[in-house]
Amino acid sequence: MKIAITGKGGVGKTTLASILSHIYSSEAKKVIAVDADPDANLAAAVGVPKDEIAKIKPIAEMADLVEERTGAKPGASGGIFKINPKVDDIPEGFGYQLNGILLLEMGKSKFAASGCYCPEHALLRRLLKHLIVERDEIIIVDMEAGIEHLTRGTAEAVDAFIVVVEPGQRSLQTALAVKKLAMELGVKRVFVVANKVRNNEDLKFIKNNLADMTLLGKISMNESIVESDISGLPSYQASTQAVEEVREIKKNLEKVV
Amino acid sequence: MKIAITGKGGVGKTTLASILSHIYSSEAKKVIAVDADPDANLAAAVGVPKDEIAKIKPIAEMADLVEERTGAKPGASGGIFKINPKVDDIPEGFGYQLNGILLLEMGKSKFAASGCYCPEHALLRRLLKHLIVERDEIIIVDMEAGIEHLTRGTAEAVDAFIVVVEPGQRSLQTALAVKKLAMELGVKRVFVVANKVRNNEDLKFIKNNLADMTLLGKISMNESIVESDISGLPSYQASTQAVEEVREIKKNLEKVV
Numbered sequence: 001m002k003i004a005i006t007g008k009g010g011v012g013k014t015t016l017a018s019i020l021s022h023i024y025s026s027e028a029k030k031v032i033a034v035d036a037d038p039d040a041n042l043a044a045a046v047g048v049p050k051d052e053i054a055k056i057k058p059i060a061e062m063a064d065l066v067e068e069r070t071g072a073k074p075g076a077s078g079g080i081f082k083i084n085p086k087v088d089d090i091p092e093g094f095g096y097q098l099n100g101i102l103l104l105e106m107g108k109s110k111f112a113a114s115g116c117y118c119p120e121h122a123l124l125r126r127l128l129k130h131l132i133v134e135r136d137e138i139i140i141v142d143m144e145a146g147i148e149h150l151t152r153g154t155a156e157a158v159d160a161f162i163v164v165v166e167p168g169q170r171s172l173q174t175a176l177a178v179k180k181l182a183m184e185l186g187v188k189r190v191f192v193v194a195n196k197v198r199n200n201e202d203l204k205f206i207k208n209n210l211a212d213m214t215l216l217g218k219i220s221m222n223e224s225i226v227e228s229d230i231s232g233l234p235s236y237q238a239s240t241q242a243v244e245e246v247r248e249i250k251k252n253l254e255k256v257v
Numbered sequence: 258m259k260i261a262i263t264g265k266g267g268v269g270k271t272t273l274a275s276i277l278s279h280i281y282s283s284e285a286k287k288v289i290a291v292d293a294d295p296d297a298n299l300a301a302a303v304g305v306p307k308d309e310i311a312k313i314k315p316i317a318e319m320a321d322l323v324e325e326r327t328g329a330k331p332g333a334s335g336g337i338f339k340i341n342p343k344v345d346d347i348p349e350g351f352g353y354q355l356n357g358i359l360l361l362e363m364g365k366s367k368f369a370a371s372g373c374y375c376p377e378h379a380l381l382r383r384l385l386k387h388l389i390v391e392r393d394e395i396i397i398v399d400m401e402a403g404i405e406h407l408t409r410g411t412a413e414a415v416d417a418f419i420v421v422v423e424p425g426q427r428s429l430q431t432a433l434a435v436k437k438l439a440m441e442l443g444v445k446r447v448f449v450v451a452n453k454v455r456n457n458e459d460l461k462f463i464k465n466n467l468a469d470m471t472l473l474g475k476i477s478m479n480e481s482i483v484e485s486d487i488s489g490l491p492s493y494q495a496s497t498q499a500v501e502e503v504r505e506i507k508k509n510l511e512k513v514v
Contacts (some may be wrong), residue, residue, distance in 0.1 A: 008267065009266015009267045010265065038402075039431065044427070167487055168483070168486030169301070169486055170301065202487075205487055229426055229427055
């Protein structure tokens with residue numbers, strides 16, 4: 001199963017990605033959790049201790065690795081570099097192991113807009129393709145709303161795109177934009193998860209604004225999750241209700257994929 | 258006054274930017290509000306009607322304009338293009354006028370990481386520099402947490418960087434990262450605004466985690482603002498409390514700048 005989770009900033013992509021990773025790993029499945037959003041912190045959400053997080057060096061920031069694999073220094077532009085670098089040893093070599101989850105931090109060199117290309121993007125794109133197209137593990141990618149950094153071949157191999165929304169027009173507009181982009185890239189299955197749902201009104205509002213996207217389920221507005229960001233508790237430990245709701249989402253996902 | 262507003266996705270950058278724009282314009286000051294975050298929707302927040310928003314074409318997506326000004330097609334990489342294109346007519350030519358606020362949509366070609374360069378980034382960088390360095394209006398920029406797309410000269414000319422945070426470790430980590438980046442770019446004044454503050458505990462948590470950054474003020478957790486994203490009401494009309502709190506923030510800002 002290859003799952004890409006997207007949506008507007010702050011909607012709860014990382015919460016969903018981390019809980020889903022833990023549910024799969026609790027079923028003894030091998031999971032690779034990929035933090036591909038420079039604005040997220042999947043490491044903290046899956047439960048990597050604070051002092052360990054500081055030691056994780058994101059792939060895009062490993063200048064030596066970028067140069068070794070692509071033949072060009074990070075940030076080089078216009079020069080010649082390999083667009084098909086070797087990456088298959090990177091997950092095990094540079095990932096962080098935690099309770100059956102292998103965490104990969106893609107790093108801060110934000111994937112450039114299509115056409116804007118430099119060595120670290122070449123490396124990250126190739127790595128993402130390797131994970132999604134060539135691996136057998138459960139792959140869960142926490143990514144930005146901009147999904148332009150997926151090449152067509154990679155996007156087609158994603159089993160499910162999940163766009164997280166909250167009650168509000170803005171995150172729903174982002175969802176529609178993601179859906180459009182995903183379709184252009186050849187993705188067939190784009191689903192929605194509603195987060196921060198306070199009541200039936202909220203859920204109705206979201207359902208009424210989904211256009212033709214399928215709602216996989218909801219995660220209720222949850223003070224425990226808000227508090228967990230203050231206390232530093234991993235999401236899956238913060239709220240049994242949220243974990244149960246994500247279990248339901250996973251069940252619905254498996255019915256349709 | 259040149260203000261750049263940043264922070265983690267979903268913290269309320271756009272809410273602050275839109276209310277601040279309206280307060281300045283209500284004082285008969287000329288305001289240029291710049292939407293430089295592809296994940297934001299400043300147009301809706303300042304009150305541009307829904308059917309008008311659809312007609313606003315972001316600068317980075319105007320392929321003809323990009324080519325005319327830079328000499329190269331959008332997305333071109335490695336080729337030759339002007340890094341100093343003419344931009345001074347762009348705000349008036351392509352902005353949207355609304356109650357004394359001139360709104361500029363920068364668009365979806367996300368500014369590439371430093372070193373990754375293409376024609377639309379050259380155009381947007383130059384335009385941002387023009388606005389911040391050469392204009393007399395009040396400039397309010399709603400931007401991504403990644404501020405790498407500001408060149409040194411532009412960053413130095415910003416009067417105040419405001420990082421919006423919410424009660425939680427993650428947005429505070431982003432704030433510290435922004436502060437570090439801003440310092441490297443020669444910015445001296447980085448301030449913090451606390452948003453979604455539920456109680457004194459929340460405020461205390463934020464104050465305790467600010468390191469040496471100055472807190473300009475707070476915006477309380479506000480159901481009316483949440484509701485306004487559902488109803489489509491502009492932020493400054495949604496809550497008089499939030500407007501009053503932003504007035505206080507503006508007053509504190511003017512004391513220190």
